[in-house]
Amino acid sequence: MILAAGYGKRLRPLTDRIPKPLVEVGGKPLVVHHLEKLAAAGFREVVINLGHLGSKIPEALGDGSKWAMRIDYSDEGPDPLETGGGLAKALPLLGQDAFLVVNGDVWCDLDFSTIPQSLQPRDDALLYLAPQPSWRDRGDFSLTKEGRVQAIEEPDLLYTGIALYHPRILDGAKVEKFSIVPRLKDAIAKNRVGGILHEGVWDDVGTPERLEAIQRGVG
Numbered sequence: 001m002i003l004a005a006g007y008g009k010r011l012r013p014l015t016d017r018i019p020k021p022l023v024e025v026g027g028k029p030l031v032v033h034h035l036e037k038l039a040a041a042g043f044r045e046v047v048i049n050l051g052h053l054g055s056k057i058p059e060a061l062g063d064g065s066k067w068a069m070r071i072d073y074s075d076e077g078p079d080p081l082e083t084g085g086g087l088a089k090a091l092p093l094l095g096q097d098a099f100l101v102v103n104g105d106v107w108c109d110l111d112f113s114t115i116p117q118s119l120q121p122r123d124d125a126l127l128y129l130a131p132q133p134s135w136r137d138r139g140d141f142s143l144t145k146e147g148r149v150q151a152i153e154e155p156d157l158l159y160t161g162i163a164l165y166h167p168r169i170l171d172g173a174k175v176e177k178f179s180i181v182p183r184l185k186d187a188i189a190k191n192r193v194g195g196i197l198h199e200g201v202w203d204d205v206g207t208p209e210r211l212e213a214i215q216r217g218v219g
Contacts (some may be wrong), residue, residue, distance in 0.1 A: 001090055002034055004104035005080035005159075019053045021104035022060055023205065029060065030205060031104050039067040041112035047093045048104070051080030084180035087165070088173040100182060101113040103161030109201040110162060119166055119194070124187040125149075126194045129157040130202040141188070141195070146179075149195040151188050157195075160202050180186025184213045 004021040021031035031048070038046060046064060050057055050073055057073070064071030074090040081089060087101070097121045100112075110128065119126055127149055132139040139155035169183050187193050 001047040001049070001087070001094060001099060001101050002031060002088060002104045003049060003083065003101065004031060005040045005049045005054065005076050005212050006105070015110045017063050017200055018051075019051075020205070022056060023105075025107060025205070026134055030107065031057070031061065033107075034102055034104065035061070035064070035067045035069070035071075039069055041115070043100075043112070045072070046070070047074055047090050049076055049086045051076045051078070051086075071105045079177070081175070081177045082179050084170070084173065084178040084183065085176050087180060088095060088170050088178075089175045091167060094167065098166050100189055101123050101161075101163050101165055103178075103204075106161040106205045107201070107205055108160060108162065108198070110160075110198055115162075117166065119164055122194045123194050124166050124169040124194055125184060127129055128160045128162040128198050129195050130160050132158050133191065133203070142196045143197055147196065148191060149188050149193040151185050155199070160198055161204070162198075168207055192207040 002021070006018060006020060024030075024031040025033065035046065046069055048057060048061070048071060054075060060072075067205060072093050074086070074093060076086060076089060080086065088093075100115060116126065127141065129141060129143055138156050140159040141157055142150045142152050142155045143157055143210070144150060169180070169187060183192065
């Protein structure tokens with residue numbers, strides 16, 4: 001599932017006319033970079049959630065046949081449901097097994113074919129983490145030598161926006177606006193979240209300055 005419903009407020013005025021996943025890097029939209037990598041890794045079914053200016057995304061991408069895949073859209077309307085609510089709404093399209101989630105506004109050189117196809121038996125999630133960049137004054141999580149995610153006082157790693165989730169992390173969830181973070185932290189506290197450190201290229205295309213820096217690097 002590619003998360004593409006957010007407002008992208010920090011990228012205004014650019015995102016007043018296009019949704020953030022359609023912002024171009026290297027001559028093509030961010031979401032197209034994701035679709036190309038997913039297709040190359042063998043993914044054939046993708047769900048994309050829609051929110052802010054959402055109709056522009058299916059207009060640009062169609063049904064996915066261009067990438068030899070099928071795209072289903074989960075339309076959240078004009079008021080996006082945040083990550084938790086978005087996943088809960090899309091769950092009927094995602095099936096009963098672990099599914100990959102990718103934020104539509106990240107720039108990353110991760111080879112998607114290296115992502116495990118399943119979770120460890122008891123795990124609810126597997127997070128890809130990156131070293132804390134200079135533009136963030138605090139990390140999100142830490143990682144043990146055994147590859148377990150921890151929520152500690154002074155975390156040194158950032159969540160990349162790429163993760164495997166098991167549907168049970170949403171057990172009992174309603175289709176309403178909510179963050180996945182409390183459920184994720186509860187699973188971490190129960191030692192049910194694994195992690196992988198990505199030390200390659202990664203950035204969150206969150207501001208005009210970071211977008212410009214990425215475009216310079218690609219160009």
